[in-house]
Amino acid sequence: MSSTSDTLARTLRRELPAAVVKVLGGTATAIDAPSPDGAGWTITLPVSGVASGRIGIWIDAAAAAACARRLHPEITGEPDAAAVTQTLEAIGRQAAIVVEGTPEGAGLLAGEPSVEQVAAPETGSSFVVRLDDGLQIGVRLVVAVGGSTALGAERLADSRLDAVLDVDLPLVVRFGRTVMPLRNVAELSPGSVVDMGRTPDEPVELLVGDRLIARGEVVIVGGNYGVRITELTGSHRANEKEVRP
Structure with a gap:
């Protein structure tokens, strides 16, 4: 994994709970734990800007279904593919927003997420997002992005500076400057000479x-x-x- 991909993977691991909470509500934390193997869903975010590539967020099938039920309380049984896809697309959009707002992601532009059912990837960073109601979302991140996020921060800083350069x-x-007693200041009149030292x-x-x-x-x-x-x-x-x- 390139340094840019590694940086984005760490950033996304840190910020993904916030993205999940934006969609599902409550509170969430990321914990170190192996994610399940087997069937699941992948959210793919195309990345452009100062770096280009793709970010893949794989979520295990059981957790994806639980997320859809939490977002759509009217679903009592197994959610259909459309409900799961809608839920995961919403999480993907929020993930893009929170990552773009970090210093590590400055200058990056994440495109519209796509969602598909796939088996768990053999590689990637594994962890679990745990919500306050006990729901645990097994996640694997596969980030393949090339470029410099540091360069993105510099360009963003330059663009912010450009906005105020014409002020x-x-x-x-x-x-020069000097100190005078108030009495002397009160006595100043046209023709007075002040020694500036x-x-x-x-x-x-x-x-x-x-x-x-x-x-x-x-x-x-x-x-x-x-x-x-x-x-x-x-x-x-x-x-x-x-x-x-």
Whole structure:
């Protein structure tokens, strides 16, 4: 199993109880236990996006029938294939939703689930989903997906960043600052001179909100004052860029 498939298998094992609860209600947990052999049903989810392939969720026949009866209380006997298929398709859709919402599944797109009756696969990750009423669903996961889910997380992060890159932020140039008694502040008037305690060649500070982002020197840009950035905070040197305040 590839690293991507292994990651998705672990994620699905963790999240499948939540998908089951979305459909059947109650509470559920995943426990380590061998799933039954023999007849059963497989939910197949095609996967595309940053990775491609298929996710197979096999459920033993007795548990699949019990799930259909729990979803359709009017069924008193053995549910027909249509009722089981409908129930498992609903679980498959919820499984796709919860996996796509995890960091491991970022950038993945799960298609519409298909359901068919098949024998238990010889390989795959086996466990049991136990519901609060005692129902135990034997599960085997067969995940065959290639690609990078980490890349999916990066692309998702990039798309979220793109959504806010055009937001206007106020850029403030701070020439200096000083502390004065309230009496002196009250006495300020036109023509007063305030000593900022700095020399003219000291760098000014650029702030976004209360966050210092850079330092630079005052220049003239097209007849207006501007700032040539000489240093980004964190001691990273920047290429000389002129910013007009």
